[in-house]
Amino acid sequence: MSDKKEYMHQSIAQAVRDHGVDIMFGLVGDANLFMANHFVNGCGGKLVPAAHEGGSVLMALAYTQSAGKIGVATVTQGPGLTNCFTALREGVVARRPMILLCGDTPVTAAFHPQNIDQREVVKATGAGFEQVQSPQTAARDVANAFFRAHKERRPIVVNIPSDFMWAEVEHQSVVFPRPSVAGVITEGTVHEEAIGMIASAKRPLILAGSGAVAAKENLIALSERMEAPLATTLKGTGLFAGHPNNIGYFGTLSTAEAYDVIGAADCVIVFGAWMHFLTTDRGELLKGKRVIQVNNNPSDIGTFYQPDAVLIADAAKTADNIIYWLDEAEIQPTGFSTELPAHNIATHPKGDPNKAKPGFINFEYALDRLNETLPKDRIMLTDGGRFITEVWCRVDVPDPKSFHMSDNFAAIGQGMQQAIGAAHGAPTRPVVLFTGDGGFMMGGMNEFNTAVRTNCDLIVIVCNDSAYGAEHIQMIDRQMDPALTEFQWPSFAKVAQSLGGQAVEVTSPYELETAIEAIKNRKGPIMVELKLDANNVPRMRM
Numbered sequence: 308m309s310d311k312k313e314y315m316h317q318s319i320a321q322a323v324r325d326h327g328v329d330i331m332f333g334l335v336g337d338a339n340l341f342m343a344n345h346f347v348n349g350c351g352g353k354l355v356p357a358a359h360e361g362g363s364v365l366m367a368l369a370y371t372q373s374a375g376k377i378g379v380a381t382v383t384q385g386p387g388l389t390n391c392f393t394a395l396r397e398g399v400v401a402r403r404p405m406i407l408l409c410g411d412t413p414v415t416a417a418f419h420p421q422n423i424d425q426r427e428v429v430k431a432t433g434a435g436f437e438q439v440q441s442p443q444t445a446a447r448d449v450a451n452a453f454f455r456a457h458k459e460r461r462p463i464v465v466n467i468p469s470d471f472m473w474a475e476v477e478h479q480s481v482v483f484p485r486p487s488v489a490g491v492i493t494e495g496t497v498h499e500e501a502i503g504m505i506a507s508a509k510r511p512l513i514l515a516g517s518g519a520v521a522a523k524e525n526l527i528a529l530s531e532r533m534e535a536p537l538a539t540t541l542k543g544t545g546l547f548a549g550h551p552n553n554i555g556y557f558g559t560l561s562t563a564e565a566y567d568v569i570g571a572a573d574c575v576i577v578f579g580a581w582m583h584f585l586t587t588d589r590g591e592l593l594k595g596k597r598v599i600q601v602n603n604n605p606s607d608i609g610t611f612y613q614p615d616a617v618l619i620a621d622a623a624k625t626a627d628n629i630i631y632w633l634d635e636a637e638i639q640p641t642g643f644s645t646e647l648p649a650h651n652i653a654t655h656p657k658g659d660p661n662k663a664k665p666g667f668i669n670f671e672y673a674l675d676r677l678n679e680t681l682p683k684d685r686i687m688l689t690d691g692g693r694f695i696t697e698v699w700c701r702v703d704v705p706d707p708k709s710f711h712m713s714d715n716f717a718a719i720g721q722g723m724q725q726a727i728g729a730a731h732g733a734p735t736r737p738v739v740l741f742t743g744d745g746g747f748m749m750g751g752m753n754e755f756n757t758a759v760r761t762n763c764d765l766i767v768i769v770c771n772d773s774a775y776g777a778e779h780i781q782m783i784d785r786q787m788d789p790a791l792t793e794f795q796w797p798s799f800a801k802v803a804q805s806l807g808g809q810a811v812e813v814t815s816p817y818e819l820e821t822a823i824e825a826i827k828n829r830k831g832p833i834m835v836e837l838k839l840d841a842n843n844v845p846r847m848r849m
Contacts, residue, residue: 315442315471318478319408320346322449325480328379330731331408332357332366336383338410338469343381355731355761357724358753360387364394364462365721366728367405369711373686373732377456381408384469385421388428393718395462399433401715404456406449406463407434413470425466435463442474450481458486488603490621492628501616502632504597508574510643511535514557515622516580517542518602520707522623526578527552529626532633534640536568536647540580542712545704548653552644555653558586559848560700564652572596572643576629577614578622581607585849601625655700660816667840668813670694670770674701676816677768680823682737685766686729688713690722690751692743693776694839696848702741709736719743720750723767727754730763737764744771744796752802758832759807765832769799772839779841793841803834810834 313321320342323331330353335343346352357363360382367378382391388409398405412419429436437452439445445467452463493501505511513535515526523546530537530552537547538557547553554565561569574597580586582600587593590612600614601622608617618625658671678701687704689695691714704710711729713722726740742751747769758765772779775792782789800810809829811822813836822835 312475313478314341315445315474315476316342317345317349318442318446318476319449319467320350320352321478322446322481323379323406323408324350324352325446325482326450326453327376329353330355330370331379331381332363332370332728333381334358334360334363334383334387335381336387336410338384338387338412338467339381339408341472342408342467355727356757358757359750360390361392361394362724362750362754362757364391364405364407365397365713365724366731367407368394368398368401368403368462369688369713369725369728370732371403371405372708372711373729377453378405378728378732379408380405382410384410384412384425385423388425388464389423392428392432393716394721394724395429395432395434395464397713397716397718397721398462401712402460403462404460406452406456406465408465408467411466411468414468415470425464429464429466434461435459437463437465439465439467439471442471442476445471445476446479447481450483454483454486490603490624492624493618493620497616498618501599501618502629504574504599504616505576505629506633506636506638508597509641510572511574511576511641512538512569512572512643514538514540514575514577514580515543515546516540516578517707518579518604518607519543519622520546520579522578522626523547525623525626529630530644532630532640534642534644536572536644538565538569539707540583540586541699542710543580543707544699544710545706548703552647553653554647556700558592559588560696562652562655564648568647568652574599577601578626581610582612582614584611587612663843664840666814667838667843668815668819670697670837670839670844671701672816673813673819673837674698676819676823678702681739681766681826684736685709686711686733686736686738688722688726688729688738688740690714690740690742690746691717691719692746692770693772693780693844693847694741694743694770697845698741700848702739719746722746723751723754723758726765726767727758727761727763730758730765731761734764737766739766739768741768741770743776744769744773744794744799745775747799748796752806755803755808755832755834756806763832766826766829767803767832767834769834769836770839771796771799771836772841772844774841776841776844777847780846783842799836800834808832808834810836812836812838814838
């Protein structure tokens with residue numbers, strides 16, 4: 308224990324550093340200013356100053372994924388917290404651990420103008436709440452928040468009354484061991500029934516989600532042993548890219564040929580996925596099939612679909628165990644994967660550059676060209692909007708951890724902030740963000756300058772159809788006037804330039820090549836504005 312007297316705001320900053328955190332995202336106010344200052348000037352940390360409090364939370368969420376360690380944000384009291392409501396909910400739905408250090412109004416100032424019941428605000432989002440009980444317990448309260456974030460896989464808000472900030476304390480480093488789940492293999496009747504279903508399958512298929520990423524090689528070995536096709540959920544995107552048994556997505560994002568393969572399967576072995584209703588096409592893809600779900604998280608079971616057998620177990624060890632029993636029983640390979648076409652059925656047909664009116668670029672063609680020419684080691688994020696499913700189907704990522712969804716809560720306008728967090732979490736890799744015009748106006752514009760100020764290697768593709776596209780097509784389908792969904796936005800390219808970045812507007816294949824060249828020669832954040840015809844953007848594959 309140190310005998311040096313410190314103030315509580317210094318102890319909290321040091322407690323964060325004690326957990327190996329060297330970067331924090333935030334917006335300072337009078338309830339968190341001194342803590343943030345000490346984190347930078349007393350602890351040698353770095354603060355990335357966001358333009359909006361919610362942006363700081365979103366940056367920390369993406370940092371968690373790209374850096375592989377807990378992201379931390381800080382905001383001030385009252386409106387500082389309420390501005391984070393949607394972002395916190397995004398983190399809860401995404402099941403992304405992070406820490407939000409939030410100042411609170413003084414306990415002794417009941418009529419403070421920024422006073423609000425912060426516990427109830429946080430509770431409504433589904434995030435965890437950790438109250439700093441006293442100046443003397445502050446470091447331990449912070450440590451408990453980190454422990455809970457890992458354990459509960461959600462944001463934890465540390466609530467810090469501002470009248471504690473200058474209380475004298477003796478800082479003591481407290482770091483709790485990170486909770487871990489031992490990898491297990493099931494046994495008993497359910498295990499035997501599941502193995503029996505797999506062994507008797509004539510056309511088995513292996514489906515992997517984000518919870519099976521670490522088991523990639525084990526699942527490939529199982530696929531080759533059984534001669535079973537490989538598929539992934541959206542969050543498992545890219546896991547089996549390049550393998551001859553890979554058919555790409557399982558679900559509404561599948562190609563027509565992959566959909567046929569899925570339809571022919573009689574057994575689906577699901578690893579590390581919770582079987583979202585879009586993954587199963589609302590159950591249609593699993594009709595008439597035996598389904599075995601392997602997951603080490605019991606809360607994932609039965610959320611959307613009730614499988615025939617459930618194994619609460621480690622994906623890698625279970626895949627190896629299945630191979631063992633198939634070998635013991637001398638079960639022959641099924642030959643199902645040998646029926647796959649020689650060409651890659653995970654790839655959607657190429658876009659046609661001629662299918663666009665003058666003044667617009669064909670969206671599918673533009674995505675195909677960008678996929679070919681964007682940096683190969685990219686991290687990719689998508690904001691919410693009508694355009695996203697076409698991006699998912701046409702733009703590759705190196706591996707699932709390089710793919711970020713920013714709209715788990717189905718809220719648009721969160722992509723730019725998460726792209727900045729991802730860029731700081733993996734500073735040696737380029738980050739590509741696909742966002743819509745509505746999303747850019749809602750949340751992207753105010754943080755693009757943050758990307759410039761902090762020198763992110765960020766490539767922003769704005770898919771601009773001058774409309775809220777999903778709503779636009781609904782109005783058209785019902786033969787209604789879509790005027791309420793249409794907008795005359797400013798030039799996003801010029802806006803990006805005024806915010807300090809590079810930018811190119813694209814209305815033709817020729818201008819697209821100019822943009823591609825500009826991306827290759829970028830000096831900092833760059834925006835490419837794709838001008839799209841609102842009546843000629845592919846429908847969402849939902």
